Amino acid sequence: MPEKYDFDRFIDRRGTGSAKWHKADSEDVIPLGVADMDFASPPAVLEALRERVDHGVFGYSYPTAELTETIRLRTRERYAWQIEAEWIVWLPGLVPGLNAACRAAGDVGDQVLSAVPVYPPFLTAPKNMRRELRTAPLQLEGERWTFDFEALEAAITPKTKLFLLCNPHNPVGRVFDRKELETLADLCLQHDLIICADEIHCELILDADKEHIPVATLSSEIAAKTITLMSPSKTFNLAGIGVALAIIPDVKLRLTFMKSIAGIVPHVTALGYTACLAAYRDGASWHSALLDYLRGNRDLVIDTIRETPGLTTYPVEATYLAWIHAADIENPGEFFLQSGVHMWDGADFGGPGFIRLNFGLPRERLREGLKRIQKAMQDLP
Secondary structure, eight states: OOOOOOTTOOOOOTTTTOTTTGGGSSSOOEEOOSSOOSSOOOHHHHHHHHHHHHHOOOOOOOOOHHHHHHHHHHHHHHHOOOOOGGGEEEESOHHHHHHHHHHHSSOTTOEEEEEESOOTHHHHHHHHTTOEEEEEEOEEETTEEEOOHHHHHHHOOTTEEEEEEESSOTTTOOOOOHHHHHHHHHHHHHTTOEEEEEOTTTTOBOOTTOOOOOGGGSOHHHHTTEEEEEOSTTTTTOTTTOOEEEEOOOHHHHHHHHHHHTTTSOOOOHHHHHHHHHHHHHOHHHHHHHHHHHHHHHHHHHHHHHTSTTOEEOOOOBSSEEEEEOTTOSSHHHHHHTTTEEOEEGGGGTOTTEEEEEOOSOHHHHHHHHHHHHHHHHTOO
């Protein structure tokens, strides 16, 4: 029998400096905004961190051979992707990886392309690195968000050097299928674009009939043009620990990427490496139980929003995030905050009129948040 994990337990994060909970520190607010979960990390991770703290020395650290081999085994078993140890570049988070990719592709003044809506660092990283952001909108096919390939191609110019891909997608919750990824990859090859693929949600697939396909596995030609970003932080709730990795098969691209972070991006800490190894090596049972719990929360959100007049939402294939359209509400983030629910306004994602809801929390708290959302809509004039 699998071990029982208590995802219903309320953990009060007020007063801990939590970015997600900062609006709840002194107000009656249910935080459903920032994308971390309100669950304790796996017991195996907590125990490994305790042992590392008890060791008492926190000097500069490298990843151990066991951690590297654990990463290689995981990509092979989950995605039939045979990576080499030297392809891995360790990072203190995914966002530095996005910024580094922008810096590594082309020169100052060149262009970076992405599809919107997408989570905000995709929209800010190009400017940070003195690149120009180009965007094309995702499109709805029924209830399914997908790429508008004609719009993407129309947005490409001779100065476009990089495509930023989010898969599984934050905030629309899609797991892009092989055909979609192949069409996108072919487009990037035709225009000689590097792909930076943020795949941080790859282990949060909620639909049993969906699978995550790393875009770099499509062909050797695509692999040579791809920077893949992964991390245990979303799956195992380790965002505050600070550990991620880039997988870059092409040596020239890898060296350029490494040069772009040299002397600027800090190294992963001893605790980051410790947590990553424990999560990937020993977290399988907790991970399975988490996915079951998130499916229940996902279904509760979808059912509740669909029976709430004035709101529309879409199937969530992966992540713990729901993308909700509030068509008749100006500034929906502020509107729902006044009703005691903090969610992230879609304008920051390039999707004004939408709201992103995080359902990674105990179910009773989620129910209360949804009740407040429904009441706010009922009270509209």
